[in-house]
Amino acid sequence: MSTHRPRPPSVETLLVVARGRLADGTDAEAVTAIARDVLAVERTRLAAGESATDLERLVDDVLDRLEAFATGSPHDLTPVINATGVVLHTNLGRAPWPAAAVAAATRAATGYSLLEFDRVVGHRGPRFRAAEAHLIALTGAEDALVTVNNAAALALAVGLAGRKGVAVSRGELVEIGGGVRIPEIVRRTGARLIEVGTTNRTRAADFEPPLADGRATVVLRVHPSNFAQTGFVEAPDATELARLAHAHGAIVVDDLGSGALLETAAFGLAHEPTPAERLAAGADIVTFSGDKLVGGPQAGLVVGRADLIARIRKDPLARAIRPDKVTLAALAATLGLYRSGRASTDIPVWRMIAMSPRELGVRADAVLAGLPTAIRGRVRASQMASAIGGGSLPGETLESVGLVIAGEGPAALAARLRAGEPSVVARVEHGAVLLDLRTVAPEDDIALAGAVARALA
Numbered sequence: 324m325s326t327h328r329p330r331p332p333s334v335e336t337l338l339v340v341a342r343g344r345l346a347d348g349t350d351a352e353a354v355t356a357i358a359r360d361v362l363a364v365e366r367t368r369l370a371a372g373e374s375a376t377d378l379e380r381l382v383d384d385v386l387d388r389l390e391a392f393a394t395g396s397p398h399d400l401t402p403v404i405n406a407t408g409v410v411l412h413t414n415l416g417r418a419p420w421p422a423a424a425v426a427a428a429t430r431a432a433t434g435y436s437l438l439e440f441d442r443v444v445g446h447r448g449p450r451f452r453a454a455e456a457h458l459i460a461l462t463g464a465e466d467a468l469v470t471v472n473n474a475a476a477l478a479l480a481v482g483l484a485g486r487k488g489v490a491v492s493r494g495e496l497v498e499i500g501g502g503v504r505i506p507e508i509v510r511r512t513g514a515r516l517i518e519v520g521t522t523n524r525t526r527a528a529d530f531e532p533p534l535a536d537g538r539a540t541v542v543l544r545v546h547p548s549n550f551a552q553t554g555f556v557e558a559p560d561a562t563e564l565a566r567l568a569h570a571h572g573a574i575v576v577d578d579l580g581s582g583a584l585l586e587t588a589a590f591g592l593a594h595e596p597t598p599a600e601r602l603a604a605g606a607d608i609v610t611f612s613g614d615k616l617v618g619g620p621q622a623g624l625v626v627g628r629a630d631l632i633a634r635i636r637k638d639p640l641a642r643a644i645r646p647d648k649v650t651l652a653a654l655a656a657t658l659g660l661y662r663s664g665r666a667s668t669d670i671p672v673w674r675m676i677a678m679s680p681r682e683l684g685v686r687a688d689a690v691l692a693g694l695p696t697a698i699r700g701r702v703r704a705s706q707m708a709s710a711i712g713g714g715s716l717p718g719e720t721l722e723s724v725g726l727v728i729a730g731e732g733p734a735a736l737a738a739r740l741r742a743g744e745p746s747v748v749a750r751v752e753h754g755a756v757l758l759d760l761r762t763v764a765p766e767d768d769i770a771l772a773g774a775v776a777r778a779l780a
Contacts, residue, residue, distance in 0.1 A: 329375040331365040334358050340382045349389065357388050403746040404767050404774070408723055408759025410675050411581075411615055411713025413500070415748065418618045418713075419671040419764075421660055424653035428620075431652035438648050451651050457658035461584055462598040462609070464626035468635055469613075469654060473580065474503055475644040476610040476623030479635045480576045481543060483608070484514040488539040490573075492525035492559070493518050494552065495545035499580065500714060505545055514541070520559075523552060527559040527567050534571040541576055542568040544606070546596060548580030549714035565605025574608065574631065577601045581715035582611020582624065584661050590676050592711070592719045598626055607631055615713045618672035619657030620650045675761055676721065680706070683724035683760045686768055690726060690760070693772035698779045702728050709761040725759040728775070739778040747774045 337358045345354065361384045365376055403415060411417050420428070430436075441448025458467035470476045481489055489509050496518065498504045509516045517539050520529040533539035542564060565575045583595040595616065598609045608631055613622030623644075625635065635641055646654075660669045667673045687704035694702060705727045708720040728736060733751045740747040740756070745767075749756050763771055 328372075329369055331362050331369065331375070332378055332381065334362060337362065337378070337381055337385065340378060341385045344382065344386060345389075354385070354389065357385050361385050361388070401746055403741075403748050404764075404771055405762045406725070406747055406749045406758040406760070406771065408707060408709040408725065408750065408757070408762055409712035410672060410709065410762055411711060411715055412748075412762070413713055417614045417621070420620060420653060421618065421657055421670045423656040423660060423669065424619055427656035428649045428653040431648045436648060436652075438651075451648065451655075453655035454651050454658055457655060457662060458624060458626050461658065461661055462602060462626045464598070464602055464609075465629035466627070466632035468625040468632050468641070469646055469651065470623035470625065470641070471644045471646050471650075472614075472621055473578070473582075473610055473612040473623040474499065474508065476625045477576075477578050478508055478512055479638055479641055479644070480578075480608045480610055480625060481509055481514055481541065482512045482638055482640065483574055483576070483631060483634060484512070484539075484541040486513055486515070487541070488515040488517040488533055489541045489543050490517045490519050490530050490533050490539035491543045491545065492520045492529070494520060494522050494525055494556070494558065495543075495547065497545055497547065497550065499549070505543075509543070523555055524557040525559055526557060527563045530559070530564060530567060534568060534573055537571075539573060541574045544575065544577045544601075546577070546579045547717070548595075549717055551717045561601060561604035561606070565607075569605065575606045576608045576610070577606035579609060579611040581615035581713065583616040583715075585616075585666055585673060587616075587716065590673075591721060592676075592716055595716060598624075602627065613654055613657070616672065616711075616715050617657065618666070618670040620653040622646055622650055622654050671764070676711070678761055680722050680724050686760050686765060687724050687726060690768050690772045690775075693769060695776055698776060701730055701779060702726050702775065705757075707757055707759055709759055721761065723759050723761040725757055725761070726775070728756040728758070728779070729754070736778055740774060743774050743777055745770050745774055747771060747778075 338355060341354060341358060361381055365381060369375060405412055405415050439447055439450045454469050455467040458464065470479065491505065496505050506516050517533045519525060530542060568575050579596060579598060579601065583597055587595040598611060601609045608625060608627035611624050613619045613624055657670065660666050667677050691699060691702060691704060704724060707723050707725050709723040710720055733754055733756045736756050737749050737751050740749055749758050
């Protein structure tokens with residue numbers, strides 16, 4: 324006696340019911356493609372011996388998938404509450420944008436704009452230059468250029484060497500993240516890498532031989548923004564090295580990586596060199612990121628001599644790695660906050676860095692008070708240390724305050740927090756889950772309390 328497995332409905336049967344529930348204007352081919360996907364899943368289920376799904380439920384699945392694609396969910400980047408204490412968390416998207424940048428990006432994305440159009444003469448004009456004008460004002464550079472990220476900015480700057488040599492200290496041949504290394508960037512441009520000095524000690528005089536015999540036409544300085552050397556170490560003085568390079572007709576390119584536009588020492592951190600300082604010390608070109616300490620969208624920022632920037636603009640690669648209108652609008656709005664004197668209050672990265680332990684303590688007490696009495700005994704406020712992250716100020720920490728959840732199973736608890744709504748990313752240390760409030764937006768404190776309550780329930 325044979326048994327017959329149930330069969331799914333035909334594509335046409337499913338489409339007839341689905342079309343009756345769809346709004347006019349939905350593309351028929353799109354509906355058919357989703358229907359086939361749904362039925363493929365159903366066939367797999369039936370082959371595994373599972374019971375057949377009701378036709379109406381299959382139609383619901385088709386309509387749900389269409390709606391999800393139309394609205395972006397569940398394919399959106401999932402928003403999270405960053406409770407790790409790492410301000411520039413690379414895996415969580417680095418710098419949150421200022422509200423002004425979000426608004427500017429939205430305006431740029433939702434309509435037409437004068438991106439490359441001169442409305443006076445009525446035809447094509449210079450590309451939107453507001454962000455570059457801000458960079459010139461903030462750094463004292465003669466000109467500026469924006470690319471998609473700092474690795475791209477550095478590649479363009481190093482490309483000024485052509486097929487000649489680029490002299491770099493062995494102590495600065497670093498990996499900048501994602502497996503990308505300075506020697507590879509230099510070689511990829513077609514230039515010849517010339518290593519000078521040693522891993523721990525390099526002096527300006529070490530650059531003299533390749534400069535004197537004409538092998539090197541570019542001197543590249545790479546700021547160690549994502550690591551620190553201590554002990555028997557020495558690096559060449561920026562001004563002395565620039566003077567030597569210029570005496571031999573060479574160009575100095577200074578890669579700052581994270582690139583601070585505010586004085587970090589004012590916030591209790593070590594001093595981070597600024598683009599303005601490096602230009603004043605003799606650098607011809609300085610490159611840095613827009614999405615790290617600047618606190619805006621991902622971008623590579625190039626500032627320096629006008630004649631060199633003009634050469635870079637003409638590089639065919641410059642067009643291949645130029646940013647879109649949304650990035651330019653968001654970056655201009657971010658840089659405008661620096662010029663208006665509101666960076667430390669309106670740019671999230673600097674607002675987080677500037678927040679005092681006292682303010683954080685008040686917030687921690689409020690979050691605790693918002694927890695159900697039954698679980699409040701498992702959670703306590705505590706001092707902890709925040710890191711800047713994102714390849715910025717290595718080894719530097721800020722005194723912070725957050726919540727500590729002790730007890731068994733900290734890894735499982737951290738996993739429940741990540742899987743919840745909202746998703747909360749914490750850190751686990753010494754057998755406990757730590758929720759550092761420095762990197763939690765104050766408006767998310769209530770949501771954080773709710774997430775903790777559900778994870779502990």
